[in-house]
Amino acid sequence: MMHSILSGDFPRSRVLTGLLIAIFIGLALGPFLFGGTVAFRTMGLICVFIIVVASYDLMLGYTHVVSFAHLMFFGFGAYGVAMALDAMGSNFTAIFVGLGASLALSVVVALLLGLLSLRVKAIFFALVTLAIAFAFMVLVNQLYFITGGEDGMRVAVPRELGPAFRMDDTWTGFSLVGWLWGVITNPLAVAEVTREAFFDVRMNGRLLMYYVTFVLATGLFLFMLRLVNSPFGKVLLAIRENEFRAEALGYRTVYYRTAVVVIASMLATVGGVLFALVTRYITPESTLDFELAVFVLLMCVIGGMGTLYGSVVGATVFLIAQNYLQDLLGGVSDWMEAMPLLHYVAGLFGADRWLLWFGVLFVLSVYFFPTGIVGQLRTWAAERERRRQGKAVAEGETAEQTG
């Protein structure tokens, strides 16, 4: 059964399997394991960005198409649903109208983009998409009377998906991090720490929205996994490895590349819709900024290009780092300020400097782990397997010789 759910594409590494299961359980039971609004928001974003990064990976990792306009399609979705809700009132029809309209727009624009520049070299496509994405961002900024301009717009979600929608019962959550921290810092008072770790989880529309996002993210991820392991996905890989040869084998590579751009764009649009509904407030900066496009690239590469699991790992690691690494670095920086000599370099470790370290990590990972975290874990697992088999073979041979 797992074989058909994962489309035969197993993690192929014990560590990776563990990691993925941990992420899955963490996200599935998240609202009951991590208290606090930051954690809740982070989990929602992780679910959304798993879709966005995985669909980006379809282009970048599986086909070697570098696009900087992926966030533009994300923006189509986010602004589409926000504007529909704005114009038609907060109801579910508006959501579906927004979704449908932005999907249609995405298909058209992705096709045009494909026609304009997919025939030329990868590098050209990257540059042209960068410029076009920028033009779209300027457009959104300037059309303030419908998009709110730089101030962004509030997404008036239906009442059923907002915090105002309360169900009467309250469930109990167990703060895992708080409990672990308590046990480590204060191991004698385990009972008290355990009692304090329980907290109330209110059943409201926000929680409902989170689970909708989670289910959709899981479903779309499995769909993409299915896609890349289908004959279609194999052609994409062939194009990546040697486009000329793929064409010589009779595949119209332009069709395939356009198709993958269209599919990835539609998935990004769905991601954008979910983003708008989860965060309930969108600005050009939070949906379309060039920096965000770079972040998506970072997530994809650090997690592992060409492995869809990489997007799960990458998005999780990056978003957790974005929200929590700052605190850690702030601590390091404070500690260094107090030390002699080290305080000269304390500026490098400031709380706002987390991106510097991610940049360094990114460059290093392109050089030394071009397949990212997931690829590296798989390589290690494969090496171990080979060593074990080699040993078994060697043992078999010695047994034969002695026997």
Add this chain to the structure above:
Amino acid sequence: MSANISTMNGSSGGLRQRFAAFRDGYPHFFVLGLMVGVMLLLALVPYRTVAGPWLQAGEEVPALLQLFRLGFTTWFTLTVSGMAMGLMIFIMSSGMTLTFGLMSVLNLGHGGFISFGAFCGATVVAYLSHWGGSGSLMLTTGVLILAFFYAMLITGALGIFFERVVIRPVYGDHLKQILVTIGGAIILMELIHVIWGPTDLPVPRPDLLRGAVIFHDGVPLIGGAAIEIYRLMAVVVGLILYALMQLTISRTKVGVLIRAGVESTEMVEVQGYRIRMLFLAVFVVGSALAGLGGAMWGMYEQIVNAHMGEHLMIMVIVVIITGGLGSITGCFYAAILVGLINLYVGYLEPRLAGIATVGLMVAVLMWRPQGLIPVLRH
């Protein structure tokens, strides 16, 4: 009908063919002439004749028709200002297009150098603000030279480091180049935050470069036109640099090698030249020019922040694609086109300036997929 056309072709074929030859042979002049010419026509259309058919005398002209009230002096001011902006962008873009032309290395970290140069220039100008405030020509020139030189020195040195550490390991792999140089750009930007702090830095422009030259009303045609002194200076500096670059490329030995390298890297290597060294030199000069352009832009905007290079990169990319990747002449004309369209469209409808820039690129690409002046690679 078709026979009619063909006979017409026969009679005026020479002119038409010559026009076609001009259009395809000198696409940059064609587009430039088209843009400036259309704008000039708009400028020369008299207000009343246009307004007459629709409007009664003295009635307010609708917003859409405001563009017909351009006037020649405004056109002149816009054109010079557009050239100033274009030339600053040209200085920034030239390095990137040459690096691509020579080694087909696409450096998306170029924006980082622009920001870095801007901050270096700003530091010098702020440090020597009493020189700039003195109003003496000597000291003002001194500030400018020091600021620009310092910016070029630092970004040039950074360029060496960047080429050796970041780009060298990924020659010949476009995908990795894009990724690694973007990582490099993030690091450069964060380093700016570490060194200069996260806030924007004001750049006090020297007193002599403030204000504008206003032509005397008695001057025919352009009487009353006002042009900022700083923009004039940018035009002069940009034109000098372009002339120097063209001279270097067409008249010196290095220039011959660069041209040969753009055509065929292997053939240059076969002749025994170390193309890697040549490339390093071009990369360093390109980075220094990016720094210079950034410093000039920072002084023009009078404020710098770490993200400015990122925003300027859009224009740089439009310029190098429109001009034809690898061509310095194409880069020059495309930069002027971008500067002009920004000013022209920005004057008519400020909101559309950014979109018009990208629109220009798309339009040129539809017509000539390789850009205005394609570089032939064998």
